Amino acid sequence: MNRAEKSQAVEELNSTFQDAAVVVVTRNLGLTVAASTDLRSQMRDAGASYKVAKNRLARIALDGTDYAPLSDLLTGPTALATSTDPVAAAKVAIDFAKTNDKLEIVGGAMGSTLLDADGIKALASMPSLDELRGTLIGLIQAPATKIARVVKEPSAKLARVFHAYGEKEAA
Structure with missing residues (x-):
């Protein structure tokens, strides 16, 4: 050199x-x-x-x-x-x-x-920087998913109760 x-x-x-x-x-x-x-x-x-x-x-x-x-x-x-x-x-x-x-x-x-x-x-x-980013995005998205599930769950329970009463009346 x-x-x-x-x-x-x-x-x-x-x-x-x-x-x-x-x-x-x-x-x-x-x-x-x-x-x-x-x-x-x-x-x-x-x-x-x-x-x-x-x-x-x-x-x-x-x-x-x-x-x-x-x-x-x-x-x-x-x-x-x-x-x-x-x-x-x-x-x-x-x-x-x-x-x-x-x-x-x-x-x-x-x-x-x-x-x-x-x-x-x-x-x-x-964990690498990309793995940490993925984990962070997952943590950010998790509350939104849980909120959607909580909001949807009461109406699903109500529908199941009406369905059960409907089957009871039909029987």
Whole structure:
């Protein structure tokens, strides 16, 4: 890499860190190309990204962002998973690490909060932003459904009572 390519890589990483809600640092311990490609596609499907970057360039890109404390975790063969959804990158990384022992979760950060590997696992166990939105919409719609049922129920009971009297009279 020449100097211009390095400065461009630093700018891209810096803009990624500015936009990210969570950054997960992983260590690759001999991950094959096929496994790495599979992990990248899983990240893309979840709305996250997975990037292998030189540690020195990543440290420079981290300066001036909320994720600056992550620079201590960047040792050895590392890669960075980022997403705007606070849970997506962590969830995919943890699920992939369960099936592939060559990927190790080192830690990460959510905003200025530094997380260790256990913190990333706890973050991955939380529902995603889309799941939370679905739950919230369900909770908002539930009272309306219950009100409609309550309003409709007395007339249904009344109709059943009239029907029962009608059958009694007919018998």
